Amino acid sequence: MTEQYDLVIVGTGPAGAVIARQVHERAPEASILLLEAGREITGVPGEHLVEADESAMNASYDDLMRRARQIEYVKGAVSMTEIEGDAWKPESTGVFPAAFLGHNFAQFPGASIAWNIGGMGVHWTAATPWPYAEEIPDFIDRAEWDADQEVARGLLRTSVGPLVADMDNPFTEPIFAALREAVPSPDPEREAGYMPMGGVARAGAPFARTGPRDIAPFVFDGSAANVTLRTGVLVTRLEREEGRISALVARDLVTGEETRYAGGVVVIAADALRTPQLLWASGIRPEALGVRLNEHATIDGEVEIDAARFGLTADDIPVPPSGEPFIGSYWSPSIGAARPAHGQLMEREFDGRHLLSVGWYCATEIRAENRIEFSDELVDSVGMPHMTVHFSYSEADLAEIRRTQAVQLAAANAIGEFPDEEREIQPPGASLHYTGTVRMGPVDDGTSVVDTDGRVWGIDNLFLAGNGVIPTALTCNSTLTGATLSVRIARAVAGAL
Numbered sequence: 001m002t003e004q005y006d007l008v009i010v011g012t013g014p015a016g017a018v019i020a021r022q023v024h025e026r027a028p029e030a031s032i033l034l035l036e037a038g039r040e041i042t043g044v045p046g047e048h049l050v051e052a053d054e055s056a057m058n059a060s061y062d063d064l065m066r067r068a069r070q071i072e073y074v075k076g077a078v079s080m081t082e083i084e085g086d087a088w089k090p091e092s093t094g095v096f097p098a099a100f101l102g103h104n105f106a107q108f109p110g111a112s113i114a115w116n117i118g119g120m121g122v123h124w125t126a127a128t129p130w131p132y133a134e135e136i137p138d139f140i141d142r143a144e145w146d147a148d149q150e151v152a153r154g155l156l157r158t159s160v161g162p163l164v165a166d167m168d169n170p171f172t173e174p175i176f177a178a179l180r181e182a183v184p185s186p187d188p189e190r191e192a193g194y195m196p197m198g199g200v201a202r203a204g205a206p207f208a209r210t211g212p213r214d215i216a217p218f219v220f221d222g223s224a225a226n227v228t229l230r231t232g233v234l235v236t237r238l239e240r241e242e243g244r245i246s247a248l249v250a251r252d253l254v255t256g257e258e259t260r261y262a263g264g265v266v267v268i269a270a271d272a273l274r275t276p277q278l279l280w281a282s283g284i285r286p287e288a289l290g291v292r293l294n295e296h297a298t299i300d301g302e303v304e305i306d307a308a309r310f311g312l313t314a315d316d317i318p319v320p321p322s323g324e325p326f327i328g329s330y331w332s333p334s335i336g337a338a339r340p341a342h343g344q345l346m347e348r349e350f351d352g353r354h355l356l357s358v359g360w361y362c363a364t365e366i367r368a369e370n371r372i373e374f375s376d377e378l379v380d381s382v383g384m385p386h387m388t389v390h391f392s393y394s395e396a397d398l399a400e401i402r403r404t405q406a407v408q409l410a411a412a413n414a415i416g417e418f419p420d421e422e423r424e425i426q427p428p429g430a431s432l433h434y435t436g437t438v439r440m441g442p443v444d445d446g447t448s449v450v451d452t453d454g455r456v457w458g459i460d461n462l463f464l465a466g467n468g469v470i471p472t473a474l475t476c477n478s479t480l481t482g483a484t485l486s487v488r489i490a491r492a493v494a495g496a497l
Contacts, residue, residue: 001260002247005228006030006497008263010235010248010278012046012219013119014479015466015486016269017212018155020219022490024227027497032227033261034219035250037234037382038116041093045229046118046213046220048126048199050206050323065125065325091254095123098273098387098429101380108293108389110430113273117220117231118212120271120432126198126209127329127344128158129476132190133336135363137471139442139452145484152483156198157210163329166203169318171347172328174310175356175415182414183332183343183407195331195344198479206324233259234382238266238282238462245462253382265461265496267454267489272434272468273372273387276449279438279456280374281385286457287446290372292436293391296361296474297401298426299408305347305354306416317354332411334363334475341404342475343411358412361431362404363473364397372437391428401425433478435470440485454489461496465489 007023009016012034020032042052049061093116099105101113114120130153136145162169179192198210218224233250236258240246248261268275276290307313320327325348332343341362348355370391378386393401405423412418441448444457450469456462467482469489474481 002262003033003259004262005033006264007032007267007493008248008261008265009034009267009269011119011269011271011466012036012117012212012229013114013269013271013466014121014156014212014215015482016119016267017046017121017215017219018152018483018486019267019269019465019490019493020227021155021216022487023494023497024216024218024224026491026494030226030497033263034227034229035233035235035248035261036117036229036231037253038114038119039091039093039231041116041118041122044213044220046122046211048122048209048211050209051211061123062323062325095120101382103380103386104388105429107391108429110427111273111389111434112429112432113271121210121212121215124209124479126207127477128153128156128196128198128480129331129333129342130196131472131474131476131481132334134340135334135472135474135476135481137440140488144488148487149480149484151487152480155215155487156480156483157200157214158196158198158480159201160194160196161201162194163197163201163207163326164204164320164324165201167318167320169328170312170316171305171307171310174312175305175328175330175347178414179330179332179345179411182410185333185335187335190333190335192330192332192343195329196480197329205321234384235278236281236384238278238284240282240284240459243458244460263461265463265493267463267465267493269465269486271466272437274384275464275466275468276372276437277374277384277387279449284456284459284462286449288439288449290374290437291368292366292439292447293370293372293389293434294364294366294436294473295429295431295434297364297393297397297404298431299360299362299401299404299424300426301358301408301412301418301423302355303358303412303416303418303422305356307354309416314354317349339407340400340473340475341407343408344477345411356412356415358408358415358418360404360408361433361475361477362400363475364400365394366436366473367394393428433467433474435467435472435474435478438464438468439471440469441471453492454485455492463489463493
């Protein structure tokens with residue numbers, strides 16, 4: 001027996017939530033099914049962990065965020081799961097290294113996946129800077145892009161300003177002035193300032209970071225009669241007949257029972273690793289599948305803020321409300337080819353020190369050599385094709401990393417002393433911002449998997465969404481760019497129903 005729906009979406013992260021929200025608004029009578037391999041990580045499915053009532057969960061996230069280093073969060077988040085050592089099991093929830101599923105990520109060791117309702121959308125820092133210049137696909141009409149980006153910003157509840165609405169921070173403007181002098185920009189709109197953040201600033205309370213339940217509440221609270229959420233089920237293959245997906249086969253991860261689902265339209269929004277894995281398992285293997293894996297290089301660091309140089313003292317440091325990891329969240333934007341790197345700077349107190357993390361992302365070349373190799377013989381812990389990632393930095397990438405380190409050094413030295421031991425290039429994969437594995441393109445020339453509407457070449461009713469479709473090299477965090485493309489894709493999906 002096959003369950004029938006107008007639309008089936010695989011994945012409940014930000015991309016899946018954006019697709020569900022936009023399609024439901026455009027076609028409110030359409031029946032929609034969302035399938036998710038993970039389960040709820042808090043008592044409110046799809047909420048961000050900062051909003052969690054569970055004190056231990058919230059405190060764990062708060063502590064990890066105060067460290068303000070992505071790789072430490074990923075390592076620490078394993079303790080928030082059902083994992084013991086490196087033994088993954090189906091009821092696990094949280095973020096954990098992709099290698100835990102048995103894959104070979106030796107050349108991409110920082111890579112991690114979320115296994116829970118809401119995907120990475122319940123874990124993210126909520127930074128939503130927008131792409132600029134070469135980061136925006138040149139085959140999309142700019143007016144369309146700008147309009148879709150505004151919709152995406154609204155869905156992610158992007159705001160620009162202090163993290164806590166009523167908290168006065170005398171360090172903010174001096175930090176901005178120091179950064180603008182150290183890292184100048186020819187464009188006044190691309191000067192250092194507040195980091196755009198997905199969420200709502202509240203008085204006397206932590207910044208309410210956006211989770212997928214805020215994007216599409218009806219998916220997670222069951223308030224829409226024709227929208228169904230099934231969790232703990234892994235889609236293992238797509239069946240194809242005459243250029244269309246005829247069915248999805250999903251396995252309950254606890255009982256092993258298989259169920260078949262059919263959708264007039266199917267959207268796969270798993271992530272940049274598992275979306276191409278599912279297509280490979282289904283025999284859908286375009287030349288570009290898993291190829292041109294890209295991420296921006298991650299250069300971490302932190303500097304102790306020298307209050308005296310700003311005419312301030314330790315008594316002037318504001319105290320954020322309980323549950324808010326940061327005092328402030330700031331952005332040093334890229335300026336295109338002249339400086340394809342952006343800074344994400346988080347002000348906080350940690351271990352009695354007043355710190356500014358000075359993390360920088362720089363663009364890396366899009367190369368076919370960086371790719372995922374899928375096996376037809378080996379499988380992972382859940383029976384899906386084993387993945388081996390081939391990834392390295394080119395000479396041009398290494399030169400760009402060195403140039404970005406100089407930018408980071410100038411910015412940090414404008415704030416305080418920046419010792420060598422506080423600077424670190426994170427291992428590949430640590431950004432968690434992977435793109436390009438199912439990339440979008442204007443023509444079916446072997447370098448793209450989907451067309452400019454997100455439809456898989458040659459399959460009428462199969463669409464892909466998420467960061468994997470992003471075809472450009474980003475400096476900015478990938479969530480808003482992926483959400484903007486999801487708005488575009490949702491429009492095509494609604495039209496195909």
